[in-house]
Amino acid sequence: MLDIFSKLFQKDTNSKDVAKERLRLVLIHDRANMSPELLQSLKEDLITVINKYLEVDQEALEVNLSNVDDSVALVANIPIVQVKRSL
Amino acid sequence: MGEVIVITSGKGGVGKTTTTANLGTGLAINGKKVVLIDADIGLRNLDLVMGLENRIVYDLVDVVEENCRLRQALIKDKRFDNLYLLPAAQTRDKDAVSPDQMKKLCVELKKDFDYILIDCPAGIEQGFKNAISGADWAVIVTTPEVSAVRDADRIIGLLEAAEIRNPKLVVNRIKLNLVAQKDMMNINDMIDILAIELLGVVPDDEKIVISTNRGEPAILDEISLSSKSYKNIVRRILGEDVPLMPMEAETTFFGKLKKLIGLGS
Ligand SMILES: Nc1ncnc2c1ncn2[C@@H]1O[C@H](COP(=O)(O)OP(=O)(O)OP(=O)(O)O)[C@@H](O)[C@H]1O
Ligand SMILES: [Mg+2]
Numbered sequence: 001m002l003d004i005f006s007k008l009f010q011k012d013t014n015s016k017d018v019a020k021e022r023l024r025l026v027l028i029h030d031r032a033n034m035s036p037e038l039l040q041s042l043k044e045d046l047i048t049v050i051n052k053y054l055e056v057d058q059e060a061l062e063v064n065l066s067n068v069d070d071s072v073a074l075v076a077n078i079p080i081v082q083v084k085r086s087l
Numbered sequence: 088m089g090e091v092i093v094i095t096s097g098k099g100g101v102g103k104t105t106t107t108a109n110l111g112t113g114l115a116i117n118g119k120k121v122v123l124i125d126a127d128i129g130l131r132n133l134d135l136v137m138g139l140e141n142r143i144v145y146d147l148v149d150v151v152e153e154n155c156r157l158r159q160a161l162i163k164d165k166r167f168d169n170l171y172l173l174p175a176a177q178t179r180d181k182d183a184v185s186p187d188q189m190k191k192l193c194v195e196l197k198k199d200f201d202y203i204l205i206d207c208p209a210g211i212e213q214g215f216k217n218a219i220s221g222a223d224w225a226v227i228v229t230t231p232e233v234s235a236v237r238d239a240d241r242i243i244g245l246l247e248a249a250e251i252r253n254p255k256l257v258v259n260r261i262k263l264n265l266v267a268q269k270d271m272m273n274i275n276d277m278i279d280i281l282a283i284e285l286l287g288v289v290p291d292d293e294k295i296v297i298s299t300n301r302g303e304p305a306i307l308d309e310i311s312l313s314s315k316s317y318k319n320i321v322r323r324i325l326g327e328d329v330p331l332m333p334m335e336a337e338t339t340f341f342g343k344l345k346k347l348i349g350l351g352s
Contacts, residue, residue, distance in 0.1 A: 014268075014269030014270060015269070015270045016266075016269050016270055016271055016272045016273070016276065017269070019232075019233050019272055019276075020272060020276050020279075020280065022233060023233050023236055023237060023280055024280060026233075026237060027237065027240050027280065030237065030240060030241060031240070031244065
């Protein structure tokens with residue numbers, strides 16, 4: 001009983017909310033068939049496109065699906081080495 | 088013309104066989120002519136849950152291989168004259184039956200029975216493909232756990248790809264105390280995530296263990312918590328609009344208490 005009460009008043013993350021969030025994210029991957037290989041090839045394509053305009057740090061580039069507030073986003077972190085001079 | 092319903096889940100051990108036995112018995116209680124097919128070839132279990140294990144002569148594989156006539160393989164239930172079981176073969180592989188053979192069998196059975204319930208094996212391999220091939224629609228069983236829900240989602244996708252539309256969800260083994268303290272996903276959480284229609288909710292119930300020991304589906308035990316759940320699901324399958332039992336716990340302690348008591352009555 002004590003256990004139930006302590007859980008009741010402890011308002012922060014309940015384990016069911018953790019479960020729900022983790023599921024939401026993993027299902028995005030499952031449904032989109034987003035395998036690590038697929039993300040890798042998306043990453044490579046991104047580099048090719050962006051390289052036309054900017055020189056980016058290919059090693060440090062990160063692309064991931066992640067939870068942002070209440071939705072799931074494709075988040076890319078692309079460090080720029082140099083902006084190309086316009087011709 | 089009968090209706091073929093496959094009971095499936097993806098993840099093993101979440102309650103497909105138990106659900107098949109109880110819903111089949113419930114439909115028979117309502118006067119429907121029902122046959123249960125155990126499609127879990129090599130891991131026969133539905134016979135045990137129904138208490139019919141001593142009556143098996145022929146099985147599903149014998150029927151499709153034409154070692155016997157369909158009638159000879161159908162085992163009549165102990166309690167209901169309008170309920171039959173077609174057992175799985177125990178010493179054969181999942182690929183002993185093909186999707187086409189399964190379809191043909193279902194077409195045949197639909198002429199004679201109102202409901203054909205197929206107990207699907209776990210997994211997404213050949214056994215699953217066989218089991219769903221003759222189905223008109225599917226019941227997806229899950230427990231409120233991350234891995235079971237994830238697998239259920241995968242199954243929903245595969246059913247869609249196989250053009251078996253409108254799967255309906257049964258959430259099994261819900262633990263009210265855990266839901267109340269927010270340590271178990273509630274029904275809304277799961278409907279939210281899986282985005283399919285809810286057919287019903289079955290609590291985690293010790294009576295299921297006892298009834299399985301005896302080979303008597305829990306739905307027959309009038310006072311068990313799960314019996315009421317199964318009866319409601321049966322009525323929904325029959326097309327009745329049955330409101331959900333107050334399974335979902337409220338946020339207040341007294342709300343929870345009230346609901347727990349209401350549920351027990
Ligand atoms: N609502 C419930 N409450 C308590 N126990 C349950 C409940 N539902 C199922 N069980 C128990 O869980 C176990 C697994 O159930 P069952 O055999 O029906 O699962 P299954 O999905 O058919 O498994 P498999 O994937 O191996 O075929 C059994 O011991 C059964 O008695
Ligand atoms: Mg089973």
